Amino acid sequence: MKLAIEHQAKRVSDESEYLFGRGEVAQNLTNIFLNTSGGFVLAIDASWGEGKTSFIHQLICELECTNNLIPIYYDAFANDFANDTFLSIGATIAFEVEKSFKSRGKSSRTDKQIEHLKSVTKNTAVELVKLGTNLGLRALTAGVIQNSDLEQLTDKAFRTATFGTLELDLNEKFKSYQNAKSNIELYISALESVCESGEKVVFFIDELDRCRPSFAVEVLEKVKHLFPAKNVIFVVSYNKAQLSKIISSVYGVEPEDSLKYLEKFIHIEAKLPSMNSTSQSYGILFDSFMSEFEIAVSFGEHELSRLKEMFVALCHANRLAMNSREIERAFSYISFCSAALPESKRAELFEYFLPAAMIKVKNNKLFNHVASGRFNSFGGDTNKWMYAFFKDYYNDSLENQASNIYFVQGFQDACEIVSMFKFPADEE
Numbered sequence: 001m002k003l004a005i006e007h008q009a010k011r012v013s014d015e016s017e018y019l020f021g022r023g024e025v026a027q028n029l030t031n032i033f034l035n036t037s038g039g040f041v042l043a044i045d046a047s048w049g050e051g052k053t054s055f056i057h058q059l060i061c062e063l064e065c066t067n068n069l070i071p072i073y074y075d076a077f078a079n080d081f082a083n084d085t086f087l088s089i090g091a092t093i094a095f096e097v098e099k100s101f102k103s104r105g106k107s108s109r110t111d112k113q114i115e116h117l118k119s120v121t122k123n124t125a126v127e128l129v130k131l132g133t134n135l136g137l138r139a140l141t142a143g144v145i146q147n148s149d150l151e152q153l154t155d156k157a158f159r160t161a162t163f164g165t166l167e168l169d170l171n172e173k174f175k176s177y178q179n180a181k182s183n184i185e186l187y188i189s190a191l192e193s194v195c196e197s198g199e200k201v202v203f204f205i206d207e208l209d210r211c212r213p214s215f216a217v218e219v220l221e222k223v224k225h226l227f228p229a230k231n232v233i234f235v236v237s238y239n240k241a242q243l244s245k246i247i248s249s250v251y252g253v254e255p256e257d258s259l260k261y262l263e264k265f266i267h268i269e270a271k272l273p274s275m276n277s278t279s280q281s282y283g284i285l286f287d288s289f290m291s292e293f294e295i296a297v298s299f300g301e302h303e304l305s306r307l308k309e310m311f312v313a314l315c316h317a318n319r320l321a322m323n324s325r326e327i328e329r330a331f332s333y334i335s336f337c338s339a340a341l342p343e344s345k346r347a348e349l350f351e352y353f354l355p356a357a358m359i360k361v362k363n364n365k366l367f368n369h370v371a372s373g374r375f376n377s378f379g380g381d382t383n384k385w386m387y388a389f390f391k392d393y394y395n396d397s398l399e400n401q402a403s404n405i406y407f408v409q410g411f412q413d414a415c416e417i418v419s420m421f422k423f424p425a426d427e428e
Contacts, residue, residue, distance in 0.1 A: 012061045013061065016058060018058055019051065019281035019285065020275050020281045025055075025270065025272065025273060030066075033063070033069055034068070039227070039234075040234075041223060041265060042268050042269070043266045043269040043270070044236070045238060045270070045272065046239065047241075048239055048242070049325030050274070050323050051323070051324040056204050056206055056235075056237055060073055060204065069200055072202065072203045075207050076208045080211040080215040084128070085215065085222045086125050086222050089203075089222060093121075094117050097201060110196075113193050114194060117187075124226075127183045188229045192229050199231065200233060201231060202235060203232060203235065205234060205235070205236045208236060209243045209246065217251075224265045243262065244258040282312040286308050287308075289328065293335045295334065297347055297350045299350075306393070307350075307351055310355065311354060314355060314358055320358055320359065322358060322361075326358075326362055333361065337418055338350065340420070352411045356411065360418055370415070371412070371416075371419065373407050373409060373413075374406070375387045375390055375391070375405070375406055378404065390411070
């Protein structure tokens with residue numbers, strides 16, 4: 001069995017499908033990409049763990065089959081080590097466009113344009129570095145230059161230079177400004193000329209809300225101001241609530257005002273449908289993770305079907321309300337726990353591992369409450385539904401200890417093993 005599974009990019013194929021009714025959203029987005037002229041920035045908003053990355057990679061897989069769309073995936077979190085966001089994004093575009101044209105047999109027609117694009121990308125990056133990334137970008141794009149930037153620049157100049165060298169420095173800055181502005185125009189022209197047969201680049205930016213705050217904002221600034229090419233569409237995947245906090249910290253604005261800043265970077269936003277739509281989708285996730293984690297149990301068809309039924313019921317909003325990231329983490333727990341046991345014990349406890357791991361991932365306080373294996377109907381609604389729920393599933397193995405209390409030995413044993421492991425972010 002596996003303790004970790006492959007990245008989403010390697011888990012999609014022509015045979016995989018959209019979950020939770022998101023196929024219609026994907027088709028609508030594809031139509032927008034095909035039917036619109038001019039570049040724009042579109043955002044896909046969803047909460048943490050709601051399956052944004054899975055959705056994007058499935059959509060990319062389908063867009064690769066179209067004639068004129070060139071989908072590109074950019075993991076912002078994996079690239080936030082880069083000091084130059086323009087070069088990071090520009091180099092990714094040049095490399096992926098070249099690779100796409102080669103795979104489609106168009107490389108001979110576009111070789112010169114691609115090489116020109118690479119050259120202009122490098123030159124533009126150099127001029128932006130000369131100018132000074134933050135201050136230069138805001139000036140070039142007619143943005144609001146913060147007073148603190150100007151004060152720091154002039155104060156440093158007067159403290160470290162004579163009037164003669166200051167004038168020379170300002171002349172160099174002015175020259176760099178003109179060069180950078182010219183190179184940006186050349187870059188946009190080169191990017192547009194590469195796709196002379198009507199191709200469009202659809203550039204997906206994922207994991208932006210996991211980046212260093214400064215890098216996340218720089219990516220948005222570069223996308224909005226340095227890539228207004230007519231043949232490039234940017235799709236930014238984010239958790240808007242988290243990204244607004246990042247913007248608030250970087251720009252020093254009140255949280256409620258951060259959304260106004262976000263509107264400067266995003267033209268339109270699409271909301272990813274929530275995960276609580278269909279039991280069928282949860283069933284597909286169960287089968288998928290059982291296969292991908294290579295979890296093999298010696299269950300009969302009826303036993304496995306009943307276990308799957310339990311999993312689906314626990315995932316729903318009126319039970320544990322599990323999202324896809326939490327479900328994956330629960331299966332990671334199951335895989336670790338199963339690997340720690342001999343095969344005979346693994347088969348004996350598997351039906352208890354599944355709910356124990358799910359409860360621990362979702363609510364550690366609730367897990368500690370039921371880890372003893374005892375369930376009662378006292379108190380609030382949570383106790384009552386868990387009492388009724390597990391009494392139904394473990395009716396053959398439970399031990400009644402009172403009229404409204406029962407004990408499940410296997411569940412207690414499973415919880416003891418699950419308690420041996422934790423993720424760094426888990427609550428104590």
